[in-house]
Structures are given as structure tokens and as C-alpha cells.
Amino acid sequence: MKKLINDPNDVVAEALLGIEAAHPDLQVDHHNKIIYRSDTPKRGKVGIISGGGSGHEPLHGGFVGLGMLDAACAGEVFTSPVPDQMLAATKLVDGGAGVLHVVKNYTGDVMNFEMSAELASAETGARVLSVVTDDDVAVQDSTWTAGRRGVGVTVLLEKIAGAAAEQGRDLDQVAQIARTVNANGRSMGVALTSCTVPAAGKPTFDLGEDEMELGVGIHGEPGRQRLPLAPAKEIASLLVEPILTDLPFSSGDAVIAFVNGLGGTPLIELYVMYNEVNKILAGRGVRVARSLVGSYITSLDMAGSSITLLKVDDELLSLWDAPVRTPALRWGI
């Protein structure tokens, strides 16, 4: 294992210290491992919090700021934060208009957020709604499984719901917009290498030099199948086709096309992928209204990419275009 760390056990705590030092707009509660906006709570504004295991940076802490999240709770690497953290974050950001919890669909995350919402209601009477993202088409969506995993759509949802809250919409409206985003977005990823969890010190799974894992999860969970490595053109097709079939997207639809890096893949390769994705979409008559290319929801040092397509209307687009000022997304200001 080669990593820029001091002690594997201190990675999360020391990264939080770095975030606090680098971003004066943000504050950090080190005891509860919460990154939050300096100006929170804002009276009358719906508060939005998210959180999850660490190792997916910039998700979620890098999306705290004006027009996006009010607070993010950091768990240990790939481990859900505990209810105390979300309870503290909920209290921090509640400006009287209620709080939205954005939760990725993993069993631990869902249960810990659920308990925190119950505790928040019992302790403070705060109104809490939750939206669970489950956009990973690699997982069979069935009542007989934990269901689809929350991946790339989470980034787009936090931006769009954050804009809606910033504009002063009420909790029900913000939650409804968030649910619309989740319902209209689909993702799929591919790994070229495993990731290495600092505390484990060795790769989570073995993947040969000439192999790739199609449909991989952001914690290194197994995907749909293991295939021989292929040119970007073929990989783009293997990712985009299942997405297009699943919603389904049709000719004339407008989308936000998001090509994401999983942590160990350079931007130049992501643009090679974006070119291929763009050609496939053009061939289907799907119009790319906006794009996002970069590493925004990662799996530590895993090489690979995920594609997310979100079907958008004018309202979602205008919320996407609204000003945002966070460490990882920043425009219009």
C-alpha cells in the first residue's frame, strides 16, 4: 500500500482538519465529524444534510456550501456514520423550515439515518424528510435484495435539491424535487482496479491486469460481470446501453450527462469516455443539455468510471444552473 497518510487510523480525522484549514467558508465539528456551512442555520430555509462512509470524496463534505448541502456527516472509511452524527447535524441546520436527509441506499446508511430522524423528531420536534437514492442499474431491483445502490445521481440530486432549498421552497417541495431527480436518473460503473482501504492495507478484490469489473459498486462490491479489458468505445457502450434501456430514455429527451471518475483515473481518460458517451447519445437522439466530467463520487484509489444520465425538464435545468459555491462544485457566483 502506497498512500499519502500518516496513520491509517487517523485518515478521516486528519482529512477533516485539512478541509477546515482549506475552506474558511466551512466549519467542522470534529467530535461529531460534521462539515457544515458557517452561515447555518438560515432562518426559514430548508436544511439539507447528507453523509455516508468516507472514501468517496468530494462526496459529501465537498458539496457543503451555498446552493447545495448545509452539512455532511463523515463515517469511517466505507462505514455509515452513526445516528448521533446525523442528529447533531440536523439540529445544526434546522432553521425552522425542516430538514431533508439525502441518503444513499445502503442498508447501514438507511438504518442509521432513519434512527437519527426518529431521534430528531422526538428531541426537537424538527420535521425531517428523507430521500434515498438508488440509481445503480448494475443491481437487480427487487424486493428480494437490498435494492439498487445510490451512486452518481446523489451528486446531481444534492446540487438540484440544494438550489431549490436556497430559493426558499418548503420541505415538501424540496423533497419532491429530490425524488424526481432520483426517479429520472440512472448510473452504472466499471472498475479497472480495486481500491485499497487504508486500514486493510491491501486491495479489496483481485482484478487482473487485462480484466475489468462491469457494474462495480463504490465500495468495491462485485458487479454484473468480469470482462476482458476493452477500448473506451466498447466500455462506454457497455455502461450507457443498460442505462438507456432501464429508464427508458427516448429520442428527444434532454439529459445531464455525468462522466465520473472513481478516484484513480485521470481526467484525460474521462474526456475520452465523455466523447464516446456523447456519440452514443447523439446516435439515439438524446440531447445533452448539460455535462459534468470529473471525479465527484469516488471509491478511494479505484481506477474506473461511472456514467450517470439524468432526464431533465426546464425546471430541473434551471435549478442545476443556479449559483453554487462549495469546495467541489462552484459556478454562477
Place this chain on the structure above:
Amino acid sequence: MDENVTTAVLEEWVRTFATLIEQNRDYLTELDAAIGDADHGSNMDRGMKAAVAALDDAALTTAGALFTKVGMTLVSTVGGASGPLFGTFFLRMGASFGDSDTASPRDFAAALRAGLGGVVARGKAEPGDKTMYDALAPAVDALDLALEAQSQLATGLKAARDAAATGRDATTPMLARKGRASYLGERSVGHQDPGATTVALLLEAATESSF
């Protein structure tokens, strides 16, 4: 059948459970590595050590306060899915005992069933999903049956322990339908469920305590 369960014995049960978890920490983590994310043993050990420390600091006189403290501590320290599940189990047991100073064997069985209800409410598990439910539900049923047959509580707990062990073993051929193991589909078959294994230890701890 009439002997009451003291808070001291219940505390002994919790402490014995913590010891068994410590002794089986690596084993539980190995089981989890096969179908989960390789942290069940270390997470439970951290949680139960915190629970024992909390009991050291607070002299709790009622069963309700005891289990509420254990449950809250697990929720705050374990993380993942096990924190809310085992935390809710103990919290519901605590709520079932309430403020009462004494507890009968039937109160204990009712509390155990309330704990099971909490696990179901939190985890939405059904029989055969390859979860802690598959060891806990048979154990709760076995204790109820034994008490109905006028058995001593200690005898009923032995039946519950055996039922939990049988339920734990039965998870091996099951296909996981809940949690991270469910992403593996068919590849989850042939592995014993770590959560069910922990439940079997919980009941084993009960038979090693002075009920």
C-alpha cells in the same frame, strides 16, 4: 418458574456477551469478509466494550435502564447495519421492561420478543433472508414454548440457545436477500451469516449467566 430475574443477572448476561464477542471477534470478521465488508467482529467488539464501560460508570438498578443504556451505546458506537439492529434490539428490550424493579421469567421472554420486534421493524427481515432474524426468531419461540411448559427460565434459555445455534447453522445454505451480502446473489450461498452467529453467542451468554 416463580423466581424473579434480578438486574444484576441481566447485567452479568450483557458482560458475558461482551466477553464472548471479544473472544470471537476475528471469527465474526472472517465470516463477514466472505459475504460482507469484513468489519462485523471489530464493530461489535468496539460497541460491546463501550457498553461495558458505560455500565461500569453507571449503577443502573432497573432492567429498563440497563438495556436502554446498552442499546444507546451500541447505536452510537457500532455503525453500519449492526449498530441500529443490535441497538434497537436492546432498546426495545429496555422499553418492554420499563421502570419496573422486578422482572419475572415471562417478563424476560416478553422483552426478548419485543427486541425481536424491533429488529424486524428496523431491518424488515423475513424468515430465510439469511440475517440475524433466522437465529433470533427461533430462540424467542423456543423460550416461550419452554415457559408455557412450566420449565425453569434457565432450562428455557438452554432451549433458546440450541434453537439459535440451529438457526445460525441454517443460514449457511441460504441466499442472502438483505444487506451488502445480497449484492452477491448466488455467491452468498455456502457462507454462515455473521449476524446470526452473533445472536447465537448472545443466547450462549445467557446460558453461561446465573439466570
